[in-house]
Amino acid sequence: MACANAARVRMVRDMTRTLLTFVDDVYEDLELWYPLLRVQEAGFATRVAGLELKEYSGKHGYPAKSDLCLAEARSEDFCGLLIPGGFMPDKLRREKKVLELTREIYEQGKLVAFICHGGWIPISARILQGKRVTGSRGIKDDLENAGAIWVDEPVVTDGNLISSRTPRDLAAFGKAMVDFLTTR
Numbered sequence: 026m027a028c029a030n031a032a033r034v035r036m037v038r039d040m041t042r043t044l045l046t047f048v049d050d051v052y053e054d055l056e057l058w059y060p061l062l063r064v065q066e067a068g069f070a071t072r073v074a075g076l077e078l079k080e081y082s083g084k085h086g087y088p089a090k091s092d093l094c095l096a097e098a099r100s101e102d103f104c105g106l107l108i109p110g111g112f113m114p115d116k117l118r119r120e121k122k123v124l125e126l127t128r129e130i131y132e133q134g135k136l137v138a139f140i141c142h143g144g145w146i147p148i149s150a151r152i153l154q155g156k157r158v159t160g161s162r163g164i165k166d167d168l169e170n171a172g173a174i175w176v177d178e179p180v181v182t183d184g185n186l187i188s189s190r191t192p193r194d195l196a197a198f199g200k201a202m203v204d205f206l207t208t209r
Contacts, residue, residue: 043070046107053111054083055192056140063199084111100129105136108143118149140189158188
């Protein structure tokens, strides 16, 4: 279902406690669902934004339904952003709206959390210059070429950026996200 044709009622809630995440086909299943469930357990709402209101398929076949069109997302409505990996970030980093949202959320001092190949979006949003980050070894050169300082650690926090390597680091990543969100 295309966003322009979607009829829906905008839910009113405390947006300072709502986390945004991006979704498209071939997202890394665990890197989306594990952190979302962790922040929900901590009392935060979540919104899943895609190019269209539809069900997307994860890298391992797990479905994720978007409940917000990217075109309608506004940075001021969220306390932060989660960017899971998979092949999805390579597609979405070509979308102007994705880069604008990422940059605005970062510049507002809100959480920007990314894992594995999710770092491709902050690279394209040009927010990593001089920042300590981690990510999949597969994008280590990309992160460094964007001016980031890549370190091989399970989770790295630099200001309002939280990054992680792979699904094996999800426990540390989820904890870092919740700690950041609950102390703000």
